[in-house]
Amino acid sequence: MVLTVIERNGDGTPTAESAEVLAAARDLAEQLGVPVAAVAVGDAGDLPDDLAKRGVAQLHLLQHALLADGSPSCTGEALSQLVAAQRPAAVLAPGTDRSTEAMAWAAAELGVPLATACTEIRPGIRPGEPWEVTRERSGGILLEDAVLDAPIRLATVRPGAPVPSETAAAHEVTVHVLVPDLDASVPRARLVDRRPRAAGMTLTTAPVVVAGGRGVGGADGDAVLEELAGLVGGAVGCSRVATNNGWRPHADQVGLTGTRISPDLYVACGISGATQHWVGCMNARSILAVNTDPEAPMVTRATWAVIGDVHEVLPAVIAELRRRSGR
Amino acid sequence: MDVLVCVKRVPAVGSEILLTADATAIDTRHLGFTIGPHEECAVEEAVRIAERTGGSAGVLTVGPPEADEQLRYAMSMGADHAVRVDDPVADPDPETTAAAITAALRGLPPDVVLFGEASADAGHAQVGFRVACALRRPVVGGVKGIGLDGDRVTLRCDAPDGVEVHEAPLPAVAAVLEGLNLPRYPTIKGRLRAKKATVRVIAPDLSTGRLRTLRLRHRPEARAETVVLGRGAAAAPAVVDVLADLGMVR
Missing domain, CATH: 3.40.50.1220 (TPP-binding domain)
Structure with a gap:
């Protein structure tokens, strides 16, 4: 399977970046002839219906009190446990800061490489052959073609990938809950305050x-x-x-x-x-x-x-x- | 409080990047080298914390002997000791870099380890989190403010929708962003001191990671010729015509 990390909006729906990654995952899964699975933190909500339209066959939900504040190290640890159990061919995540951090932690736990900011992922022609990726360097002014040689390929996808408009034939999404075993004695950073940004025009929204x-x-x-x-x-x-x-x-x-x-x-x-x-x-x-x-x-x-x-x-x-x- | 900053020697590129003939690296024959802006802020922060708390500010890199130049630059800013993990490869893969730093840190017990959010060249954005995972230490990325409070550290970050404050017990790891502070320029005295300082070199056994660069390429750029609207103040009507065409004259 190709496992896709889903980031969720406040209302539980997949973020725009997650939709892009799902499209990339579908494309990759088709080449490999394997199903697309998704992983998200929290309750199912409307996610199974939404993901059914995007060609996802399985949804894994990570549920643990320590995951509530979005900590990348806890998410990464939980993700590594899911990956170790499911052994997907690849794990794709949005190239956002938070998901990149969680994937870095998961890669370290699993002892595998991680290719970040990928614009293209090309599986090996025969099973077991190394894959190739194209990733952005120096903020995207340069592209790098690299070999990604691992039994499980971890990659983050650069935001901005095209999302196909046609939806997949709807089918049942099976939902699996994983309560990860997060060691309570490991020292962790804790979110203690969150302040919303003042409304108004910002550099990113200004025309x-x-x-x-x-x-x-x-x-x-x-x-x-x-x-x-x-x-x-x-x-x-x-x-x-x-x-x-x-x-x-x-x-x-x-x-x-x-x-x-x-x-x-x-x-x-x-x-x-x-x-x-x-x-x-x-x-x-x-x-x-x-x-x-x-x-x-x-x-x-x-x-x-x-x-x-x-x-x-x-x-x-x-x-x-x-x-x-x-x- | 002892702080250690991990830095990387990167080419100081100008407006155009040339590649080597085999396209596996940036052609650095006519370039100087530097550390990235995020890392410069990390060094500044470490020096400030050491000054404030009477502790030490160390700097560490993974690379060939040439990378001593960047360690000395950090020392000219006020870092008081430097370690280089010897690696003949100028741009090692992130697995190798993290393993090298982890090995070095096992012998050094700093209270805080600082990284830049991502290196200015390869930008893998993962070494800090890999090291934190290997050492089982709390870690926060995207940090734009650091506060110390006894045996805890508070870390302020920009989130997509606002500002977040995290708290972590020491020892801790943070990946910081430019804007954390305004780094100082080295003084003459600092430069002289750094020139004479010793760089400790260690050489742990390192295996190569499994993300290998095949080639670098320029991003295809499809922009038409620039239309010169005029010179000086005389160009103003033509500029306003353009703004009007874009619907920006109200």
Whole structure:
């Protein structure tokens, strides 16, 4: 079987990332001629009906008080016990932080390799042959083809895989409950507080992100970015240069070690476009670069570019916007 | 309080990455090396904790002798001792790296072991959790705030829908993210001290893991030529035309 790790929304349904993994698992199971199974934490709820439409034959539910707060190490330990008992050909999980952590723990318990951030999984042609995966490196700027040589193949799937629209022929999903044996004497981290984020536009939800880098010149230079973002209904971001100099908080950083965004329009102001930054904005639908250097990588990769100083170009754009919208 | 940070020597890539002729690695002939931003913050945090509590801040890497350069950089930031687990492979697989670190840690009993969330090059994002599992220690990933309270540590993380605070008994393991702090620049004095410091080298028996790189490839990029809208302030009307086409002029 191909075992699929399901993350659940607050209402118990599979998350969007889990739906993507289920699609990948179905594809892989078809190639192998084996059934698709799923594993989730908690009660069944409507999950069996939902999973039946996605081609799942078996649902394993992990139930234990220590699993309630989503601890990746407890989930990983429970998962390793299920995998050791079921011996699936492969275990696929969403490439989210939490599932990657749980899979890492499970892989360590089982003594097997784990391929993270996979975009493709190719089983060996004959049984027992090593599999191959393609995974993302350096935030996705590079792809790596790798051999995954293990009796049970553990992999996490990079979010964004296509989900087929057609549903599988509905059939009965058998439900199995596993109460894992989690050693109470092992020291564990415990969730003690959870605070919801204040509502409002964030870098990941904004349709437009106006971001500044070295060319903005300092914290005082940000007023034009804020003003332009306000006029077009966007959020303000920045490059690592800006956060390292203390011009803006790290929460505003777009990049490999900051936030990865996919707005309709990314306005890159005075940002040269080093790899570390590029992987954070390369999924934008369109990019407008404002830069004094016409050869800057951000300029040559942008949809549109204006060659010039941020502090000349942006005030003129703001004035023109105000003139046209009468504000 | 004794803190140990695990770091990795990675190529300092600019805007374009070149691959070796056999495409199994990044061509580093014209590149410098560094540690990733997450790890730089981990070193800074370890140094701050050691300063505050009168403990030690160690740094550890798995790699060839060249990786001493990164250990010395961490020491120039204030780390007070360094260990290198000798491995001729510059970019070992995550199973091997975790086994090497686990072996090294059995002889070192730090209260807190810090990792970066993922290395800046391979990004396997699993070594910290593998080590915690092998040592049966509590572990939290995605950490953006660390607080110490007697024999416990509190770890603040960004969750998809808000902020979570975890508490763990010591000794504990954490994988941290950039933004945890603003790392300092090494001082001249720090650099001189680090140059003269000793790196302890250990060489445990290591077997190779079963995830092996075959080749690296560039992601196919399909972008049309850039349309230059103009120069300086004179480009403003053309920029606003673009914004209007996108429905962003209100």
